[in-house]
Structure formats: structure tokens, C-alpha cells
Amino acid sequence: MTKVVIIGGGPGGYEAALVAAQLGADVTVVERDGIGGACVLTDCVPSKSLIATSTRTTYVRESESLGINVPSGPDGKSEVEVDPNTFNPRIKRLALAQSEDTRARLVKEGVEVVAGEARLVDPHIVAVGERRIRADVILIATGAHPRELPTAEPDGVRILTWRHLYDLDELPEKLIVVGSGVTGAEFASAYQSLGSNVSLVSSRDHVMPTQDADAAQALEEVFTRRGMNILNRTRAESVTNSGTGVRATLSDGRVVEGTHCLMTVGMIPNTEGIGLEEAGVRLGQGGFVEVDRVSRTTVPGVYAAGDCTGVNMLASVAAMQGRIAMWHALGEAVSPLKLSTVASTVFTHPELAAVGASEDDVRSGRIDGRSVTLPLNTNPRAKMNEVNEGFVKLICRQHTGIVLGGVIVGPRASELILAVSVAVQQNLTVDDLAHTFAVYPSLSGSVTEAARSLMLASPE
Known part of the structure; x- marks a missing residue:
């Protein structure tokens, strides 16, 4: 044995x-x-x-x-x-x-x-x-x-990693989130929804720089609409605990004050x-x-x-x-x-889910493909639920129509992406997806609709 x-x-x-x-x-x-x-x-x-x-x-x-x-x-x-x-x-x-x-x-x-x-x-x-x-x-x-910065060492009281959050007995009134990757975006979104006043510090031009650019932009617009203060193109040089709050000094000279600071700067x-x-x-x-x-x-x-x-x-x-x-x-x-077959989700609200090849792969010429993007606000189920943000993006190979990837921004995107994941894993074509029954009305209907758009747009 x-x-x-x-x-x-x-x-x-x-x-x-x-x-x-x-x-x-x-x-x-x-x-x-x-x-x-x-x-x-x-x-x-x-x-x-x-x-x-x-x-x-x-x-x-x-x-x-x-x-x-x-x-x-x-x-x-x-x-x-x-x-x-x-x-x-x-x-x-x-x-x-x-x-x-x-x-x-x-x-x-x-x-x-x-x-x-x-x-x-x-x-x-x-x-x-x-x-x-x-x-x-x-x-x-x-x-x-969690990675820690020597100039912003977590103390578990006001300067935190995500492993400290569940010991808090009160909701942070003013939360500074340092790091706008997946983890930072998720917690910033969550605490903004719970009622905290959130400032999100991002070193890049926009939040979640490793995600689909359209998806990241859509979520940043949602964050801003809900009142989040997004500070792009800057880094936290230091974070100090004043006893009654925190003070974050940024690389561009700005100073942000809050009651708590959450550090999400890698692993x-x-x-x-x-x-x-x-x-x-x-x-x-x-x-x-x-x-x-x-x-x-x-x-x-x-x-x-x-x-x-x-x-x-x-x-x-x-x-x-x-x-x-x-x-x-x-x-x-x-x-x-x-x-290339791994599906991932950012559990913000709305969610962002993706699998396989990206639109950037198509635009850069790394793959010979084409894509279509359908906004969710035209989907009947989305209208019934007052879903105004989000989209379904589907990517396929140029001539064969084999599904290479997709991106979904919307409610339960983590569940909706499975259909695209199966298509990528099993080398299905947009024709295969287009001829698959979707419930009416359903958000998943936008996946088959996107496939029909690519099927009808395929070269003769």
C-alpha cells in the first residue's frame, strides 16, 4: 500500500x-x-x-x-x-x-x-x-x-488584514481599503453595501487591473454611484493608528483619514x-x-x-x-x-465572472477570434429585477466558432459562467450554444443570445 x-x-x-x-x-x-x-x-x-x-x-x-x-x-x-x-x-x-x-x-x-x-x-x-x-x-x-507592509503593520484593531474583520464588534464607519485587486474590490464592495464610508486606494488606472477592462470599468462605475471614494494611480506609503482612527499617507502626497484600514496587498x-x-x-x-x-x-x-x-x-x-x-x-x-479552462469570479455586487480567452487576446492578435457583448439591461429577467448594470461577453474562434472564453458581469455571474465554462472545456461551438434551450425569462438566456449573435455573424 x-x-x-x-x-x-x-x-x-x-x-x-x-x-x-x-x-x-x-x-x-x-x-x-x-x-x-x-x-x-x-x-x-x-x-x-x-x-x-x-x-x-x-x-x-x-x-x-x-x-x-x-x-x-x-x-x-x-x-x-x-x-x-x-x-x-x-x-x-x-x-x-x-x-x-x-x-x-x-x-x-x-x-x-x-x-x-x-x-x-x-x-x-x-x-x-x-x-x-x-x-x-x-x-x-x-x-x-496576507502580505504585510512594514510602514502599515496590521495591529488587528484599526489596521487590519481580512483575517481580522470577523472579530470587529462594530461596522467600520470610515474604511480605507488599500489594494484594488480581487480581494480589495470584494471587501470594498461589501462594506460599502453594509453602510461603511469606503475609500479604495488603487495603484493602477482603474480597479481590478487584471480583469476584463470593460468589466472592471462597469464595476468601478457601480462603486462610484454607490458613494465609494476611489483613489487611482497612487499607493499607500504608510498607515498609522492614531488611537481613535487611522491616517493613510499616499504616494501622491494626499492623506486619507478613516476609522479603520484594511490592507489587501497580496499573499x-x-x-x-x-x-x-x-x-x-x-x-x-x-x-x-x-x-x-x-x-x-x-x-x-x-x-x-x-x-x-x-x-x-x-x-x-x-x-x-x-x-x-x-x-x-x-x-x-x-x-x-x-x-485556459479555469473559471474565476470576483464576488462584488454585481459579480464578475470570466473563463478562457479574453477580449484583449483578440485585440492583440494572440488569438484569431471575435466577440460580442450584450448588455443585461435588455434581458427581460434583468428588467423584472431592476438589473441595470452588467453584460454578457462571449468570445469564439474566428472561422470555426469554437467558444474560447467569456465574461459575465451581473447577479449570480458565478453561477451563469458555468455554461460558458462547459463550452470552453468541451470545445463547443457558438452553434452548439445557440441551439441549447435556455429558460425564458432568465439571465442565462443572454448567454445563448450572445451565441446566436456570433453564429449569425460568422463568415460565409
């Missing part, structure tokens, strides 16, 4: 453990904080639970045209009240319940779960305290933690001090573990998955890397990781 030891119990680790157990291996998972790792306990699950509260709040605040009247306060704003002392404990309970559910599933499948700090002694021995566990296959899935892999380099595992720039497309490191028998590899830091990618590692290590047929 093959002995597999997995260091880290997040999505990359626990999904790998389930595959390995299914294939008959003897599996041990070592996790220091709890099964599910940071993804379940402090990051993804808690943040999306917070966003669920903020989204409901937005729907209530913006429902006047539907005949739902919300009283206004003296300042003219709706008096929808949110209670951090209710939703923050709920968020923590959900995270712990998800962690326990996942742990129970592992135990049921025969996986040994060990609590503690693990270290690689050599390519076949993992140390957990005084215990030494011999392994035929080792998977490193240790995740990452650092958890690869230091666990024996990787001593065992011969090569670390690349930033300390991330170097892996190939089947999750192998530079040491035979040692694999890595998830955020510690820096490969598209998404829970879904981590899980797939872990599964691929076990399929490969245990002799199963396996397809290498294909990032």
Missing part, C-alpha cells in the same frame, strides 16, 4: 486526500489550524458569507422601484441596519461547521488527520513534533498568508522553515514552490498544490492541482492542468 502524507488541509490538501484514499492509499493529512485551512476558516468561506449579508442589504436598499419602501434617515440614506454582532458570529460558525464537515468526510474515507506543524526531514520523512512519518508520496499544500506563501529547500525542493521568485502541470516539484515523489505554488491562487485550482498530483503519483491516467 502506498503511503501518502499531505502537509496542509486546505482545498489542495483535502481534495488530494480524498482521491488518494479512493485509490487505496494509506493517507495522513497534517494540518495546524483545522481541516479546510485558511480557505475555510479565515478567507474564502468567511468572506463570501460576509458578502451574502452585504448583497441582501443592497437588494433591500435598491428596491424602491419594485415597490419596497425603506425609511430614510435625516441624511437621506436608507435606514437599513446591519449588526456585526450578529453576522460576524454567524460567519465564524459557518466556517467552523464547514471545517468539521470536511474533517468528518476525511475520517469516514479512512484518512488519518493529525493536528500540528509539519516539516520535511527528507523526501520520504515528515516530522510532526517528535513523530516521524515515512511516506512514499508527499504533497505540500501549505497555502499562503506570501507558507514555505519558510518547513524543510523544503533542505530536501531539494526548489522555490521560485517570492518563495513559491515550483511545480509542473502535474504538480511535481523538483524532487521525485514530492508534489505541491494550492497557493504555496502561486499558480492562479483559487480554491478550485488548488483542489484540481491536488487531485492531479494524486492521480499522477498513484498511476492513474491524468490530464495536465490547463489554466
Whole structure:
């Protein structure tokens, strides 16, 4: 029986453990904080639970045209009240319940779960305290933690990382969010909806610079309409806690004051001090573990998955890397990781979801393709729900019509993108999508409508 030891119990680790157990291996998972790792306990699950509260709040605040009247306060704003002392404990309970559910599933499948700090002694021995566990296959899935700036060190009181948010007993009155990538945009959107006065500091020309430009612009317009103060083309040089608030000094000389500051300036892999380099595992720039497309490191028998590899830091990618590692290590047929089929979502309100090739790929000539963009405000279901922002964008190959990618901005875009993901994964054409039934009325009808537009526009 093959002995597999997995260091880290997040999505990359626990999904790998389930595959390995299914294939008959003897599996041990070592996790220091709890099964599910940071993804379940402090990051993804808690943040999306917070966003669920903020989204409901937005729907209530913006429902006047539907005949739902919300009283206004003296300042003219709706008096929808949110209670951090209710939703923050709920968020923590959900995270712990998800962690326990996942742990129970592992135990049921025969996986040994060990609590503690693990270290690689050599390519076949993992140390957990005084215990030494011999392994035929080792998977490193240790995740990452928030990057901190020496001039803006989080104190957990007023200068925060997202892992501190769920301990707050009051809603930040004036929140400064430093960093306008996916994480910064999500929390800025959420707290603006909850009622905080939000300032978002972005070092680039617009928020979410790695996303589709049209989508980023649409969301920035929504943020601005809701009252967010967006400070583009500048960086936070320093953030200080005055005792009663925070003061952020920006690179362009401006000073922004608030009650709290949330730092979202990237991630650092958890690869230091666990024996990787001593065992011969090569670390690349930033300390991330170097892996190939089947999750192998530079040491035979040692694999890595998830955020510690820096490969598209998404829970879904981590899980797939872990599964691929076990399929490969245990002799199963396996397809290498294909990032062009990865779907991702920014859980703002509205959501932004994307998969595959981008419109920039078409415009730059990297792919020979064409695209169509349909605004959601022409969709009948969107009209019924007073959805005025958002769009569906579909990209296909120029001559064959094979679907290469898509972008959706709108409610539940994270769910709507699945149809496009299936099309990209299975090499479907716009004709295939166009001839697929969509419910009427539905937002997903815009996906098939976009496909029909590309089908009718195809060259003769």
C-alpha cells in the first residue's frame, strides 16, 4: 500500500486526500489550524458569507422601484441596519461547521488527520513534533498568508488584514481599503453595501487591473454611484493608528483619514522553515514552490498544490492541482492542468465572472477570434429585477466558432459562467450554444443570445 502524507488541509490538501484514499492509499493529512485551512476558516468561506449579508442589504436598499419602501434617515440614506454582532458570529460558525464537515468526510474515507506543524526531514520523512512519518508520496499544500507592509503593520484593531474583520464588534464607519485587486474590490464592495464610508486606494488606472477592462470599468462605475471614494494611480506609503482612527499617507502626497484600514496587498506563501529547500525542493521568485502541470516539484515523489505554488491562487485550482498530483503519483491516467479552462469570479455586487480567452487576446492578435457583448439591461429577467448594470461577453474562434472564453458581469455571474465554462472545456461551438434551450425569462438566456449573435455573424 502506498503511503501518502499531505502537509496542509486546505482545498489542495483535502481534495488530494480524498482521491488518494479512493485509490487505496494509506493517507495522513497534517494540518495546524483545522481541516479546510485558511480557505475555510479565515478567507474564502468567511468572506463570501460576509458578502451574502452585504448583497441582501443592497437588494433591500435598491428596491424602491419594485415597490419596497425603506425609511430614510435625516441624511437621506436608507435606514437599513446591519449588526456585526450578529453576522460576524454567524460567519465564524459557518466556517467552523464547514471545517468539521470536511474533517468528518476525511475520517469516514479512512484518512488519518493529525493536528500540528509539519516539516520535511527528507523526501520520504515528515516530522510532526517528535513523530516521524515515512511516506512514499508527499504533497505540500501549505497555502499562503496576507502580505504585510512594514510602514502599515496590521495591529488587528484599526489596521487590519481580512483575517481580522470577523472579530470587529462594530461596522467600520470610515474604511480605507488599500489594494484594488480581487480581494480589495470584494471587501470594498461589501462594506460599502453594509453602510461603511469606503475609500479604495488603487495603484493602477482603474480597479481590478487584471480583469476584463470593460468589466472592471462597469464595476468601478457601480462603486462610484454607490458613494465609494476611489483613489487611482497612487499607493499607500504608510498607515498609522492614531488611537481613535487611522491616517493613510499616499504616494501622491494626499492623506486619507478613516476609522479603520484594511490592507489587501497580496499573499506570501507558507514555505519558510518547513524543510523544503533542505530536501531539494526548489522555490521560485517570492518563495513559491515550483511545480509542473502535474504538480511535481523538483524532487521525485514530492508534489505541491494550492497557493504555496502561486499558480492562479483559487480554491478550485488548488483542489484540481491536488487531485492531479494524486492521480499522477498513484498511476492513474491524468490530464495536465490547463489554466485556459479555469473559471474565476470576483464576488462584488454585481459579480464578475470570466473563463478562457479574453477580449484583449483578440485585440492583440494572440488569438484569431471575435466577440460580442450584450448588455443585461435588455434581458427581460434583468428588467423584472431592476438589473441595470452588467453584460454578457462571449468570445469564439474566428472561422470555426469554437467558444474560447467569456465574461459575465451581473447577479449570480458565478453561477451563469458555468455554461460558458462547459463550452470552453468541451470545445463547443457558438452553434452548439445557440441551439441549447435556455429558460425564458432568465439571465442565462443572454448567454445563448450572445451565441446566436456570433453564429449569425460568422463568415460565409
